[in-house]
Amino acid sequence: xxxxxxxPRHEVTExxxxxxxxxxxxxxxxxxxxxxxxxxxxxxxxxxFNNNVPIDDSGMPEDRFSAKMPNASFSTLKIQPSxxxxxxxxxxxxxxxEIYDEQFFGPGTRLTVL
Amino acid sequence: GQQVMQIPQYxxxxxxxxxxxxxxxxxxxxxxxxxxxxxxxxxxxxxxLVKSGEVKKQKRLTFQFGEAKKNSSxxxxxxxxxxxxxxxxxxxxxxxxxxxxxxxxxxxIKP
Numbered sequence: 001x002x003x004x005x006x007x008p009r010h011e012v013t014e015x016x017x018x019x020x021x022x023x024x025x026x027x028x029x030x031x032x033x034x035x036x037x038x039x040x041x042x043x044x045x046x047x048x049f050n051n052n053v054p055i056d057d058s059g060m061p062e063d064r065f066s067a068k069m070p071n072a073s074f075s076t077l078k079i080q081p082s083x084x085x086x087x088x089x090x091x092x093x094x095x096x097x098e099i100y101d102e103q104f105f106g107p108g109t110r111l112t113v114l
Numbered sequence: 115g116q117q118v119m120q121i122p123q124y125x126x127x128x129x130x131x132x133x134x135x136x137x138x139x140x141x142x143x144x145x146x147x148x149x150x151x152x153x154x155x156x157x158x159x160x161x162x163l164v165k166s167g168e169v170k171k172q173k174r175l176t177f178q179f180g181e182a183k184k185n186s187s188x189x190x191x192x193x194x195x196x197x198x199x200x201x202x203x204x205x206x207x208x209x210x211x212x213x214x215x216x217x218x219x220x221x222x223i224k225p
Binding site: 107 | 144145147155156157158159202206212213215217218
């Protein structure tokens with residue numbers, strides 16, 4: 001298996017632009033998580049899905065952030081409009097059916113908003 | 115709210131010295147997971163502990179889960195350069211299926 005795939009790996013954009021991050025989870029995994037990592041705040045869970053349904057989005061910082069999972073093999077995290085404080089590494093992770101199973105992380109997308 | 119505290123934030127060691135990181139939860143945990151993140155990399159699962167007082171070993175790494183299931187530790191014997199990175203503990207949130215992450219302990223090998 002290729003593992004969790006994320007694209008792009010690096011994104012540099014200007015303030016006010018729309019940013020879309022993409023994730024392909026491991027096949028057969030029922031849970032998908034979006035995290036943000038910064039030096040100041042560490043690793044933060046933004047939202048997670050179970051069987052393509054958003055379960056908890058309480059970590060989404062504000063309405064500028066939205067996430068979708070149209071099918072079991074694809075998810076997006078969108079920031080519109082982007083701001084410099086959104087600069088961070090965004091990780092997607094997936095896990096199997098069993099509750100509290102280990103999470104498999106993708107390589108991350110390093111986002112820089114100028 | 116529920117918290118998972120991890121100390122220390124950084125630990126500088128000479129190669130060959132031991133390293134320990136500690137994790138404390140504000141609530142009893144059903145299990146605890148440990149992850150390692152290499153510099154520039156992503157978190158990678160190391161182990162999950164489930165039972166009270168459980169001790170598990172992976173070569174030079176020893177993981178412990180406290181009797182009360184509120185604390186855990188990771189001990190590395192005779193550190194090597196390949197051990198460099200940040201070690202995270204994570205425990206399940208009481209109310210739903212997600213992990214509460216510790217802030218991580220960064221292992222730095224002194225030159």
